[in-house]
Structure formats: C-alpha cells, structure tokens
Amino acid sequence: MAIVALLVAAGAAAMSLAGANPLTGFAALLRGALGGPHHVAETLVATASLLFPSLAVAFAFRAGLFNIGAEGQLIVGGLAAGLIGASLDAPAVLAIPALLAGGAAAGAVWAAIAGFLRSRFGSSEVIATLMLNILAALLANYLVVGPLHAPGAQGAETAELPSAAWLPPLLPDSRLSIALLLGIGLAALLQWIFARTVFGYELRAAGAGPEAARRAGIDLRRTALLTMALSGAIAGLGGATIVSGVLHRFNVALSPGYGFIAIAVALVGGLEPLAIVPASFLFACLQSGSVTMQALAHVPKDVVTVIEGLAILALSARRGAAPQSAEAGA
Amino acid sequence: MNELLVFAGLTLVKAAPLIFAALAGVVCERSGILNIALEGQLAVGAFCGVAVSSISGNALAGVAAGVLCAALFGGILGLAATRFNVDQIVAGTGLNLIALAGAGFGLVLVFNQPGASSEVPALGDAGERALIVLALACAALLHLALYKTPWGLRIRACGENPWAAASANVDVRRVRFGACLLGGALTGLGGAYLSLGELDLYSDGMTAGRGFIALAAVIFGRWSPLGATAAALVFGALSALQFVLQRSGIPSELMQALPYLAALAALGGLTGRARAPQAEGKPYAPQAR
Numbered sequence: 029m030a031i032v033a034l035l036v037a038a039g040a041a042a043m044s045l046a047g048a049n050p051l052t053g054f055a056a057l058l059r060g061a062l063g064g065p066h067h068v069a070e071t072l073v074a075t076a077s078l079l080f081p082s083l084a085v086a087f088a089f090r091a092g093l094f095n096i097g098a099e100g101q102l103i104v105g106g107l108a109a110g111l112i113g114a115s116l117d118a119p120a121v122l123a124i125p126a127l128l129a130g131g132a133a134a135g136a137v138w139a140a141i142a143g144f145l146r147s148r149f150g151s152s153e154v155i156a157t158l159m160l161n162i163l164a165a166l167l168a169n170y171l172v173v174g175p176l177h178a179p180g181a182q183g184a185e186t187a188e189l190p191s192a193a194w195l196p197p198l199l200p201d202s203r204l205s206i207a208l209l210l211g212i213g214l215a216a217l218l219q220w221i222f223a224r225t226v227f228g229y230e231l232r233a234a235g236a237g238p239e240a241a242r243r244a245g246i247d248l249r250r251t252a253l254l255t256m257a258l259s260g261a262i263a264g265l266g267g268a269t270i271v272s273g274v275l276h277r278f279n280v281a282l283s284p285g286y287g288f289i290a291i292a293v294a295l296v297g298g299l300e301p302l303a304i305v306p307a308s309f310l311f312a313c314l315q316s317g318s319v320t321m322q323a324l325a326h327v328p329k330d331v332v333t334v335i336e337g338l339a340i341l342a343l344s345a346r347r348g349a350a351p352q353s354a355e356a357g358a
Numbered sequence: 359m360n361e362l363l364v365f366a367g368l369t370l371v372k373a374a375p376l377i378f379a380a381l382a383g384v385v386c387e388r389s390g391i392l393n394i395a396l397e398g399q400l401a402v403g404a405f406c407g408v409a410v411s412s413i414s415g416n417a418l419a420g421v422a423a424g425v426l427c428a429a430l431f432g433g434i435l436g437l438a439a440t441r442f443n444v445d446q447i448v449a450g451t452g453l454n455l456i457a458l459a460g461a462g463f464g465l466v467l468v469f470n471q472p473g474a475s476s477e478v479p480a481l482g483d484a485g486e487r488a489l490i491v492l493a494l495a496c497a498a499l500l501h502l503a504l505y506k507t508p509w510g511l512r513i514r515a516c517g518e519n520p521w522a523a524a525s526a527n528v529d530v531r532r533v534r535f536g537a538c539l540l541g542g543a544l545t546g547l548g549g550a551y552l553s554l555g556e557l558d559l560y561s562d563g564m565t566a567g568r569g570f571i572a573l574a575a576v577i578f579g580r581w582s583p584l585g586a587t588a589a590a591l592v593f594g595a596l597s598a599l600q601f602v603l604q605r606s607g608i609p610s611e612l613m614q615a616l617p618y619l620a621a622l623a624a625l626g627g628l629t630g631r632a633r634a635p636q637a638e639g640k641p642y643a644p645q646a647r
Contacts, residue, residue, distance in 0.1 A: 042463065046463070094447050096447065096451060145625045145626055148626075154394065155394075155573055155577060155625065156622060156625055159570065159574060159618040159621050160618075162570060162615075166611040166614055166615045169611055285455070289455075291451055330459040330460070330462040331459075331463055333455055333458075334455070334456050337452045337453065337460075340451055341444075344438065344445045344452060345438060345444045
C-alpha cells in the first residue's frame with residue numbers, strides 16, 4: 029500500500045511539474061483506460077499483450093533465472109508468426125495453430141541461446157538476454173526494412189496477413205481477440221504446472237535453493253535450459269498473438285516495451301500466474317490511459333513509463349527485503 | 359594513409375563514450391554490483407548536460423552537471439543494492455526505464471518540445487578531443503588504481519568474496535556504494551560527450567544501446583579496465599567501419615550486431631574462459647553468514 033501511495037504521489041508531482049492539475053491528469057488517465065466500451069476493449073488488448081511476457085518473466089524468475097529478454101522473444105515470436113501467416117495459404121484451423129506454434133518456437137530458440145550459455149558455460153543469462161534483445165530488434169529491422177518490406181507500406185512492416193490467419197475477435201468492432209482467453213488459460217495451466225507437476229516442483233526447488241535442489245538429484249543444467257526455452261516460448265507466443273490478433277501484420281514497433289514492463293507486472297503478481305492476470309490489467313490501464321492523459325491533460329506519456337520504472341525499483345527492494353520469499357513461497 | 363588516419367580518428371570518436379561506460383561497468387562489477395543501468399546513466403548524463411548548458415549558457419557547466427547527475431543516479435543503484443539488498447538486475451531494469459522516459463519528460467519540461475532539445479552551447483572540436491584523451495587517461499588511471507592501490511584491492515575483494523573482505527575490516531557496503539558513484543560519474547562523462555561533445559543537443563534514444571555495448575565490452579575485456587577499453591576501441595572501429603562501408607551493400611544491421619554477437623561468443627567461452635567476479639550481482643548483508 030505504501031508503495032502505491034508513493035507512486036500516486038510521484039505521478040501527481042510529475043503532472044504538476046508538467047503544468048497540469050493532477051486531478052485532471054488522473055481523471056484523463058482513468059477515462060482513457062475505462063471510459064467507454066472502446067477504451068475498455070483497448071485496455072483488454074493491452075492486458076493480453078502484457079500477460080504473455082509477464083508470465084514468461086515469472087516462469088523464469090520462479091526457477092531463479094532472470095529472463096530480461098522477453099522483449100526480444102516477443103519480437104522474434106511476432107516476426108515468425110508474421111512470416112508464417114503471410115506465406116501460408118491455409119484455412120484458419122491450420123493457419124492459426126501454425127503461426128502460434130511458429131511464434132512460440134522462435135521465442136523458445138531465442139531464449140534457449142541464453143539458457144544454453146548458462147547451463148553449458150555458467151554464463152550470466154542476464155547479459156545474454158540483454159544482448160539477444162538488441163539482436164532481435166536488429167534482425168527484425170533488417171528483414172522488415174529490407175527483403176520483407178510490404179510494397180507500399182508506410183512503416184517498417186510486412187504485408188497484411190490473409191484474414192484466415194487472424195485470431196477470432198472476442199468483441200465485435202474492436203481489436204480484442206481471443207488472445208486474452210488464451211493468456212488466461214495459459215496462466216491457469218502454469219499455475220497447475222507449478223503446483224501439481226514434478227517439473228514444476230523441480231523448477232521451484234531450483235529457484236528456492238540451487239544447492240539443495242542439486243543434492244536432491246535435480247539436474248540444474250537441464251532445468252535451466254528447459255526453463256529458459258519455455259519462458260521464451262511463452263513470450264514468443266505473445267508476440268504471435270499480437271501479430272495475429274491485433275496488428276494483422278508484423279511491425280517492428282510491435283511492442284512499446286511490454287517485455288520490460290512485464291518485470292513489474294510479474295513482481296506485482298507475486299510471480300503467481302493467476303495473480304498476474306489482474307496485475308496485467310492494472311498495468312494495461314496505465315498503458316492505454318496514458319495516451320488519453322497526454323491528449324487531454326497535456327501530460328507526456330513518458331510520465332507513465334517513469335512511474336512503471338519506479339514501481340520496478342520499489343518492488344525490487346521488497347523482493348530483496350524478504351529473501352527468497354517469492355521463489356520459496358509455495 | 360590519409361584515409362587510415364581519418365578512420366582511426368572516427369574510431370576514437372565512436373569509442374570514447376563506450377570507453378567511459380565500459381570503465382564504469384568494470385568498476386561496478388569488480389566491486390560486486392552488476393550495473394545494467396549504464397544505458398540509463400548515459401541518458402541522464404547526456405540530458406542533464408544539455409539542460410544545464412542551455413540554462414547556464416556554459417557547456418563546461420553542462421558537463422559538470424551531467425557528471426554530477428549521473429553519479430547521483432548511480433548512487434540510487436548503490437543505495438538500493440547496499441542498504442536495501444535489492445535484486446540488482448530488477449532495480450537496474452527499473453532505473454533504465456526511469457532514466458530514458460525521464461529524459462523524454464525532461465525535454466518537455468525544459469525545452470517545451472518532445473523528441474529533441476534545441477541546440478545548446480557545446481564543447482566543440484577541441485572539447486571533444488579533450489574528452490577522448492580523458493577517456494584513455496581514465497582507462498590507464500583505473501588500471502593503476504584497481505591493481506596498484508589499497509582502494510583497488512578492496513574493490514576487487516568485495517567483488518570476489520565480500521565476507522572475507524569484511525573479516526579484514528573492509529566496509530563492503532561502503533566500497534560498493536562508492537563504486538556505484540564513481541561508475542555513475544564515468545558514465546555521465548560518456549553521456550555528456552555524446553550530447554555536448556559529438557553533438558550539441560539531446561534527442562530521445564540518442565544513447566542507442568551504447569550502455570549495453572559497454573556491458574559487452576566489459577565481458578569481452580574480461581573485467582579489466584585495459585581489456586574493456588580495448589574491446590570498446592574494437593567496437594568503436596566497427597561503428598566507424600559502418601560509415602566506410604555505407605554503400606558496399608553489407609547490411610548496416612549486421613555491423614551493428616557484431617558487438618552483441620561478440621559478447622555472446624565471449625559468454626560461450628570462444629575467447630578463452632571468461633570468468634565474472636565471484637560475488638557479482640549477489641547482495642551482501644553483514645549478518646548473512
């Protein structure tokens with residue numbers, strides 16, 4: 029609670045600095061997030077987009093691994109989905125599973141590079157995933173500005189996918205697709221894996237105390253590689269749902285930093301998959317409200333990103349103050 | 359011959375900010391703090407430098423402000439890591455978001471326009487060259503300080519085995535906090551170099567991943583000041599090569615990707631065993647053992 033009060037105060041201070049009345053600012057933020065069916069639908073679109081990378085980050089954190097690379101995995105997942113979706117001339121029952129699987133596979137491979145370096149050489153997955161983020165952006169930029177550029181397109185994007193490759197809409201006249209349901213289903217599945225499966229147990233044990241886990245016969249190298257690959261698959265799947273459900277094409281600006289905000293979301297959700305669903309909604313409200321706040325109250329959108337950064341900083345302290353509470357919680 | 363000189367000059371121009379940030383990375387990591395907020399610290403140095411130069415009309419005051427603000431910003435990580443035992447990686451990610459978006463917000467506050475500042479009094483060619491020399495001097499000084507002074511021994515001890523250091527009466531938290539301040543100041547110089555040395559303005563995204571290339575240089579240079587500086591020079595040369603090869607058909611993204619690929623290769627042991635300081639990234643609490 030103290031953290032929330034602190035963040036609201038920081039937001040109010042920033043709005044005053046920008047010459048806006050904080051009340052007007054917060055009202056505009058709220059209106060942009062929830063003021064009417066269109067706004068709610070856009071907030072739910074952002075919820076789905078944030079949910080996947082947040083689950084990916086939490087999945088790795090639970091195993092004691094830092095996947096700071098959800099942003100890059102989101103991009104390669106979206107890229108793969110865009111390529112598959114555009115080149116496949118198939119009915120929806122084939123096209124959609126194919127592009128979702130392709131996105132997940134691409135994200136898995138991307139993250140597995142970091143997992144491999146960690147399990148084979150003991151190298152920091154933090155640095156590796158940071159490097160892979162930038163490499164993903166460069167790769168996407170090269171392909172989309174160069175060989176895969178849509179003829180006549182304004183931005184750095186591929187051609188539009190055939191409508192058979194579009195995720196079915198959840199609400200008429202909105203960009204909201206069944207991606208949201210997929211994400212919630214995935215959260216439930218992960219919750220079950222953590223609580224009820226041997227792999228989930230091994231993963232939590234590796235996160236709670238690697239030495240004890242090793243002595244209990246858990247293969248830490250295998251767990252690290254598998255965890256990173258699966259974490260990447262979740263983020264890559266998220267990228268694919270953005271391409272197939274929201275944009276209907278791949279665009280290099282597919283993510284306004286979802287992969288980093290996901291860290292805040294995962295921590296707010298206490299690394300519990302089902303709690304991450306409402307946490308994603310909360311941050312989605314900030315994300316979609318910030319556009320209206322900028323338009324109506326003339327407070328730059330950047331203020332919201334600063335607040336999100338402050339949230340991450342504050343939560344990192346809480347995580348440290350109670351060592352291992354997050355990983356050892358269950 | 360003349361072209362070679364031009365290329366060498368451009369290499370130094372491109373390498374200087376990387377050297378400052380990479381040296382900061384070395385100091386922090388050798389003391390046990392994994393500082394992934396170098397990118398944000400560069401932005402703080404670059405933005406504060408431009409803002410103060412604009413207000414005071416004095417570029418040198420701008421540089422001083424850039425260094426001071428980035429040092430204070432580095433101090434936040436230091437404080438968080440030593441007093442609150444935070445997760446350094448999570449905190450660093452948050453600090454990067456705060457710095458990059460904060461600079462964007464600052465543009466609106468100080469210059470009344472988003473995206474980029476107006477042109478401000480800058481250092482000019484002479485100042486740019488002076489900062490390049492300073493970067494190389496800092497590398498030599500840090501090498502001496504780290505390996506030939508008691509301060510350097512304490513830093514390295516805190517990064518390898520903080521409990522052993524503590525039992526030898528070293529105040530681990532204080533040493534690590536100091537390393538963060540020094541790291542911030544060095545990165546601030548790199549940031550001010552970008553905005554007031556190479557250019558005369560701040561624009562959103564102008565740090566362009568240099569803080570992450572610096573992290574790659576630290577690994578490639580095996581956590582030593584001279585090694586990291588050499589790596590930064592190589593990466594600077596790659597960056598200079600992009601200008602030379604602009605019309606050769608080699609995709610510029612491939613050239614930009616090389617430092618990051620090199621870092622992955624180093625992490626994979628392709629350049630010999632790359633060993634990070636033992637206690638890097640691990641919080642230290644006095645009563646933990």
